[in-house]
Amino acid sequence: MIRKVFYTFLALLGGLTAVPALANIVHLNQLSLADSGQRATARLALTGFTRARYFHLSHPDREVVDLLGTRAGAGLRLPHGRGWVRAVRMGLQPNGALRLVFTTSAASHLQLVWLRGRGTGRELLLEMRRTGASVAANARPLPVATRLAPADDGRDIIITVDPGHGGIDPGTIGRYGTEEKNVTLAIGRLLARRIDRQRGMRATMTRDSDVYLTLRERMRVARRDHADLFVSIHVNDVGDPYIKGAQVYILSLHGASNEAARILADRENAVDQLAGVKLRGKSHTLATVLLNLSQTTTIAHSMVAARDVLHALDGSVPVNRQNVQQAAFVVLKSPTIPSMLVETDYMSDPTEELKLRQPWYQKRIADAIFQGVLGYFRQHPPAGTLFAEQRAARLRTLVARTVH
Ligand SMILES: [Zn+2]
Structure with missing residues (x-):
């Protein structure tokens, strides 16, 4: 079963506490995005395994993934948004996590799957399944609120x-x-x-x-x-x-x-x-x-x-x-x-x-x-x-x- 880790809003404010040692830094070398209507898959090539945390934000809908102790590799290019995934952004958090934000035009449900990559590398698949109707791109953003996504509904x-x-x-x-x-x-x-x-x-x-x-x-x-x-x-x-x-x-x-x-x-x-x-x-x-x-x-x-x-x-x-x-x-x-x-x-x-x-x-x-x-x-x-x-x-x- 896919386990999910969701942050409460408080945990979000508090940030992550564990800062991995520098020697264990993982690099994100590639990020590609594919979508097939209801589903979008981001494929991440990393130099190793790392802890990943994720949560959902609404108004507008966003899937946020924090990769602990991770840095963007030299030459990493973020893909443009496609389909109902409108944009992909990235930023380093104060706690040392690399944060990826996928802005979507509809509510979605995210699953993470780790796969073996080349050599000691790992691949992380972020599968986003669209669950809600599309929201107009110019909808007025409401104050940021987090919600706990329903547990494991409709997973693969x-x-x-x-x-x-x-x-x-x-x-x-x-x-x-x-x-x-x-x-x-x-x-x-x-x-x-x-x-x-x-x-x-x-x-x-x-x-x-x-x-x-x-x-x-x-x-x-x-x-x-x-x-x-x-x-x-x-x-x-x-x-x-x-x-x-x-x-x-x-x-x-x-x-x-x-x-x-x-x-x-x-x-x-x-x-x-x-x-x-x-x-x-x-x-x-x-x-x-x-x-x-x-x-x-x-x-x-x-x-x-x-x-x-x-x-x-x-x-x-x-x-x-x-x-x-x-x-x-x-x-x-x-x-x-x-x-x-x-x-x-x-x-x-x-x-x-x-x-x-x-x-x-x-x-x-x-x-x-x-x-x-x-x-x-x-x-x-x-x-x-x-x-x-x-x-x-x-x-x-x-x-x-x-x-x-
Ligand atoms: Zn055999």
């Missing part, structure tokens, strides 16, 4: 897409030299793009290039982005060249649902040993019990979502097993984020290997996964999301029709 559902393997870890390699890491990245990108086209949904990716990430790092991305769902994409491999089809896995706390699932989990988990990463962490017994409790609920959600995805896949690609499988995949162990792992097909079948290289087939898989995810969230929207509002509206209509 966030799905973290995890293309399996990458970098030094190619994953499974087919007879024709196709590497799993490239197939999973291609499908993952298509899936993320499809999700981003859906109103009320947004994708983040654990990797968008040929880099190695540990399984824990992949889970961390989902947690950092406050994901509502985590989808890991893989390609299976088995000795038999005639086995084909997709499978969907979720985490099991009580052993694998079958021997093949156990072997597969062992192999997908083994990638971290490649880079010499120690997987074992010491866990306190009580902590383990508590973790298992929340994990059990998460697994239940994962199961429902995974069934929807498997069902959607079944309509468009060969499916190997009709049931969602369970195994102890490390990457699925987020205690609070429903997670699934899609084995899209078998690399060991040479005809499937050749298909997996084809953009049309990659797109077919990505579209099917998307349809499953969409179906799941239409029925089970997290509270506070646009999907939840839409579902409530559908139910109200249904009830109204039944009554009259």
Whole structure:
């Protein structure tokens, strides 16, 4: 869930107290603005992560974002206003925060999403969703007042897409030299793009290039982005060249649902040993019990979502097993984020290997996964999301029709 930090007017007057040490100064090197009617997105390229605070001002409507311990990089050019975002201004606050002010012609709702940037850099997305009617540009400004924006209303559902393997870890390699890491990245990108086209949904990716990430790092991305769902994409491999089809896995706390699932989990988990990463962490017994409790609920959600995805896949690609499988995949162990792992097909079948290289087939898989995810969230929207509002509206209509 996207957490929001709002200032009260008093806090605003008092200003921020924390002034980061000079050594930790982050630079804002780029700021671009795009708008698509109801939505505007400002994309900020920063040299690192920093704390961001934001609030809304009205009369005229403004979204204000303070980036702590941040300076404008040399050569930073502010974009002109576009669409209903009329102007972008910037200024350094006495407390060392870099303040960005987006003046809008309508009330809006702001969300912040941190993404990984180049190298150690970070990208900050400021998504402004228009919520009110346009106000004339020459409307008389009233005394400045702040209001607490409604909490989390109509926010986007966030799905973290995890293309399996990458970098030094190619994953499974087919007879024709196709590497799993490239197939999973291609499908993952298509899936993320499809999700981003859906109103009320947004994708983040654990990797968008040929880099190695540990399984824990992949889970961390989902947690950092406050994901509502985590989808890991893989390609299976088995000795038999005639086995084909997709499978969907979720985490099991009580052993694998079958021997093949156990072997597969062992192999997908083994990638971290490649880079010499120690997987074992010491866990306190009580902590383990508590973790298992929340994990059990998460697994239940994962199961429902995974069934929807498997069902959607079944309509468009060969499916190997009709049931969602369970195994102890490390990457699925987020205690609070429903997670699934899609084995899209078998690399060991040479005809499937050749298909997996084809953009049309990659797109077919990505579209099917998307349809499953969409179906799941239409029925089970997290509270506070646009999907939840839409579902409530559908139910109200249904009830109204039944009554009259
Ligand atoms: Zn894999």
